[in-house]
Amino acid sequence: MYVSAAARACGTSWGPRPKSTWAGYITWHLRSPSQIGGDIMLRNLPRLSLLLALGIVSAFCSIVVPTLAGCWINELNSMANIMMNEDGTLTGTYKSAVSSVRQQVEGDLIGFQVDIEQPTFGFVVKWTSDSVRGSVTVWTGQMFVINGNDTLMSMWLLRSNSPVDSNWGATRTGTDTFVRC
Incomplete structure (x- = not known):
């Protein structure tokens, strides 16, 4: 059976579908490549036009994946500025409003995001401020939409540097909730 480039891009093979589905309005007739180049024939074109106008057909192929890229602030006013590369790697900076030295400290951030509908992630901050140099913090979690907010x-x-x-006592643990700045 011939599969169109559009069908391959969506990860589906478009063939005969039962009349009980949305495709019941559209009859797809797929010919093999040896039969006149694998044309797709459509019946009931006005309904197809309506579906295209409403953007419903394209929704079958596209899923918008949220990204961690941007500015994030937690409940203690610490701030992460994150950039995301095409491969899901994260880079950026982190400024902590709280520290054991009672002053703002900064660090370099690197990590990964898994591209799914509610992304999971992990990132590490290597603290660069002199007062906490030698310490690292790792975060792991997941992005959710809560009350309309990422x-x-x-x-x-x-982990603090220690003898x-x-x-x-050199490893501490906790939780953070971040929202977009």
Whole structure:
């Protein structure tokens, strides 16, 4: 059976469909490539025009995936500025409004986003401010839409540089909720 380029792009093969579906309004007749080049014949063109005008047909092929790119602020007013590359890698900066040294600290951010409807993510911040140099924090979580707002729900681990006899207390854990700035 011939499959059109449009059908391949959508990840579907368009063939005869039962009359009980949306495609019952449109009869697809697919010919093999050896039979006049695999033409697609449509009946009931006015209904197809209506579907196209409403954008319903294109919705079968497109899913908008939210992105972590942008400015995010958490409940303690710490701010992440994130850029996302085409392959899902994240880069950016993080400014923490709270720290053990009681001043704002900054760090470089790198991570990954998994492109699904409610993306999961993970990123690491290597702290660059002199007062916390040698510490790293990792976040992992998922993006949700809560009350119409993009929201990142995450857990974090902060590892501070410490001597071996202070190893037990050198890792802290917690949760953060971020919303767009």
